[in-house]
Amino acid sequence: AQSVTQLDSQVPVFEEAPVELRCNYSSSVSVYLFWYVQYPNQGLQLLLKYLSGSTLVESINGFEAEFNKSQTSFHLRKPSVHISDTAEYFCAVSPQGAQKLVFGQGTRLTINP
């Protein structure tokens, strides 16, 4: 079985500061990894994904995540956050060979001016 742990339920940061949202997973098989973002009262939108190849993946709005197989982690980072980044962020894993998609508990990112 797969599980995902997001180590921080809430992360407050100041505008233009860097941020890291942590995600660890457990799985007995290889997985695909995803980060989603959710704005209030809306569905989830894909932020970025790791499928294979380069372990560093980037999104169009400045976020990046690095897959670390030995530490089973997929942490999300941004060097300088903006007020508009305020949202809840979810890490998810999908085991290769299966359709199940498992999410973490979410991390609420709050940006203070």
Added chain:
Amino acid sequence: DGGITQSPKYLFRKEGQNVTLSCEQNLNHDAMYWYRQDPGQGLRLIYYSQIVNDFQKGDIAEGYSVSREKKESFPLTVTSAQKNPTAFYLCASRGRRQNTEAFFGQGTRLTVV
């Protein structure tokens, strides 16, 4: 436009009544999912379906039922057996290949009074 539609956005029901949440997609996706979202608990998988006329229980299936008679539709019924049905419900769909991302609807907020 292709997408996934959940209806209604808000739903109120009396305790003890069954209620059905609608989810329709026109993305030609094989897999569909239902998740329940509660504050601080992330997204928990209720049911998922990989193909028409087939579906599997997720982690919290008790008190819920689904059907998959058409590829485009995956309705969720919240039965009177569900002890605490008030929550935000999210539907998602995904292509056959596991290395693709899931697309989410805008969610249905169910309140049982």
